[in-house]
Amino acid sequence: MNLVIDVGNTLVKLAVFDSGILKHKKTCVKTDFLPTLAEFSENFNSITNSIVSSVANLSDHQLSKLEQLCNVLLLDHETKVPFKNKYGTPQTLGIDRIALVSAAAHKYQDTNVLVIDAGTCITYDFLNSDNEYLGGAISPGLSMRYKSLHTFTDKLPLLEANNPKAVTGNSTATSIHAGVVNGVLYEIDGFIEAYKNNYENLTVILTGGDAQFLRDTIKNDIFANSNFLLEGLNHILEYNKH
Secondary structure, X not given: OEEEEEEOOOEEEEEEEEOOEEEEEEEEEHHHXXXXXXXXXXXXXXXXXXXXXXXXXXXXXXXXXXXXXXXXXXXXXXXXXXXXXXXXXXXXOOHHHHHHHHHHHHHOOOOEEEEEEEOOEEEEEEEOOOOEEXXXXXXXXXXXXXXXXXXXXXXXXXXXXXXXXXXXXXXXXXXXXXXXXXXXXXXXXXXXXXXXXXXXXXXXXXXXXXXXXXXXXXXXXXXXXXXXXXXXXXXXXXXXXX
């Protein structure tokens, strides 16, 4: 069994994979990592290997406890990956993007794949049918756009994301929703169309925290997969066992 750990700034996602199948996952705050790790160790005593993808590093004590449980692979820019990295500055490529592209390389071989991760930022990552990662794009996510309107103006309120009922807002609140949400949707659809115009047989994957919120209002055909990053990390771990 493999233990996949994705460490964010405040939250940690843990997932157990057995023969490539996701068996269990849990999200906890960073301070609850060790109790959650103990819970996983008790419930899944066949864990032999783990991979850590860390935006905000685990403490030495937390990492030591993990190493007592199983073999640990710390994902970084030197880790062997299952695709050809054509990015101009590979040392600056986000670890999360590496994991997403690895999932695409594993699940959609010989296919042009665009992976859209709708989270704090919206990232677009393109893997061509020759298994070459060419790069992509980064833009502000939904919450960042709402916060920027509030932060950089004197009077606009800070709102939670809400699907607009029309393109034309008839109040300040509905105008903000129309601008932010429709802006994101038009952007995503625009990127998809641009890639479709340049690459045949394009497969589009939508993942990230806002994927479920956006999935039903995107015009283009997509596959929504909330576990895509975890699956990518598991595949990197398997790839490095050989």
